[in-house]
Amino acid sequence: MTRLFGTNGIRGVVNKDMTNELALWIGAAWGTFLRKTIPRPTCAIGTDARLSNHMLKASVSAGLLSTGCDVVDVGLVPTPTLQYSVKQKQFDSGVIITASHNPPQFNGIKGSASDGSELSKEVEENIESIFFSQQFTFADWRTVGSYSTWDGALDLYIKGILSNVDVSAIKKQQFHVVLDCGNGAGCLTAPVLLKKLGCMVTKLNCKPDGTFPGRHSEPTPENLTELMKTTAMVDDVSFGVGLDGDADRAIFVDENGSYIWGDKSLSLVGQYITREKKGGITVTPVTTSTCFEDVIHQNTGEVFYTKVGSPIVASVMKQKHALFGGEENGGLIFPEFLYCRDSGMSLAKVLEILAKENARFLSLSPTSHHTRWSRQR
Numbered sequence: 001m002t003r004l005f006g007t008n009g010i011r012g013v014v015n016k017d018m019t020n021e022l023a024l025w026i027g028a029a030w031g032t033f034l035r036k037t038i039p040r041p042t043c044a045i046g047t048d049a050r051l052s053n054h055m056l057k058a059s060v061s062a063g064l065l066s067t068g069c070d071v072v073d074v075g076l077v078p079t080p081t082l083q084y085s086v087k088q089k090q091f092d093s094g095v096i097i098t099a100s101h102n103p104p105q106f107n108g109i110k111g112s113a114s115d116g117s118e119l120s121k122e123v124e125e126n127i128e129s130i131f132f133s134q135q136f137t138f139a140d141w142r143t144v145g146s147y148s149t150w151d152g153a154l155d156l157y158i159k160g161i162l163s164n165v166d167v168s169a170i171k172k173q174q175f176h177v178v179l180d181c182g183n184g185a186g187c188l189t190a191p192v193l194l195k196k197l198g199c200m201v202t203k204l205n206c207k208p209d210g211t212f213p214g215r216h217s218e219p220t221p222e223n224l225t226e227l228m229k230t231t232a233m234v235d236d237v238s239f240g241v242g243l244d245g246d247a248d249r250a251i252f253v254d255e256n257g258s259y260i261w262g263d264k265s266l267s268l269v270g271q272y273i274t275r276e277k278k279g280g281i282t283v284t285p286v287t288t289s290t291c292f293e294d295v296i297h298q299n300t301g302e303v304f305y306t307k308v309g310s311p312i313v314a315s316v317m318k319q320k321h322a323l324f325g326g327e328e329n330g331g332l333i334f335p336e337f338l339y340c341r342d343s344g345m346s347l348a349k350v351l352e353i354l355a356k357e358n359a360r361f362l363s364l365s366p367t368s369h370h371t372r373w374s375r376q377r
Contacts, residue, residue, distance in 0.1 A: 008311075010109045011107070012107075014050075029128070029136065035067055042069070042072060042091050044072045044086050045096075046077040048078070049245070071145055071146075074149075077188065078185040078248065080340055080341070089156075101249075104210055117318070119311070154189055154192075166355065173354065173355045175355075176201075177237075178201075178204065182217050190206075202234055214226075219330060223242075233257075249329060249331045250330050250332075250347055260361075268353070280322070283305075285308045313325050317333060332346040
């Protein structure tokens with residue numbers, strides 16, 4: 001069992017559990033691991049909006065550089081933007097400095113494999129073994145890594161999403177979306193994405209701020225009260241959406257301002273995809289409610305259940321060649337785009353579904369597990 005990496009990377013309170021020293025030696029262990037199979041690895045690194053982002057990014061980068069890894073800094077980006085960039089630019093690995101939905105005093109280190117997916121437990125255990133044994137492989141002065149920056153990650157990510165949905169169909173509907181980015185990394189992508197999809201956008205907490213002044217980062221009902229109230233009050237609104245701190249999860253609010261639990265949005269997207277594909281394999285953790293299984297079975301689809309954790313879900317999706325999967329917390333995974341949770345793809349796909357079904361918003365009947373469409377009048 002790993003002792004540092006949890007279900008989604010390493011997290012802790014800044015300068016208490018999550019220190020510069022820890023970040024430095026994790027970077028060195030990471031680089032040592034990469035150098036075992038790759039002579040000159042290139043690793044992309046990015047951060048969310050937290051105040052300690054540069055501090056920890058510098059430390060992890062220094063560790064990587066010391067072992068002879070080249071580091072490409074992609075700046076402040078959502079987690080799925082970093083992951084997609086690693087996949088598309090064929091970097092050997094990726095690091096995102098983020099604590100996701102945790103309070104602002106926390107930060108963390110999360111890894112990406114060369115295909116953009118999260119690091120496997122085996123890789124994390126190897127990195128930890130090097131970290132605790134202190135058996136680092138340092139480069140000499142001639143072969144230390146080089147550091148560079150690249151500012152194309154945000155644009156690459158948005159273009160990638162647009163190429164995976166029916167942009168024309170979405171634009172015709174002229175949707176109006178209330179968007180709450182929670183002052184997180186999604187501020188840099190979600191408003192731009194919605195504009196490119198022809199949506200009118202009412203913004204809440206859409207300026208990056210590592211103190212999270214607008215609301216707590218976790219998109220729970222108690223933290224999205226402003227989003228729910230605003231959505232209910234806006235004329236001709238289509239729906240509202242709230243993101244977590246690193247923008248890999250999206251929680252939706254219907255046009256009446258009602259909170260849509262993540263298992264329902266998972267079920268609704270899963271129902272649409274399996275109906276379009278006439279069945280297929282889907283994957284979700286055992287914590288997901290039976291409504292997901294109900295709607296997938298309606299379309300002769302199959303559900304595989306896993307232990308909790310998005311890396312586990314993604315791994316099983318790859319093994320089973322699944323066409324869709326995700327968790328009940330708003331983390332949806334679209335394998336045609338990326339084997340990771342992704343709020344941007346989730347938002348674009350929901351818009352596509354509403355456009356093609358001519359629907360106001362999808363919701364589950366409160367008296368049944370079966371899905372109904374809330375049609376436009």
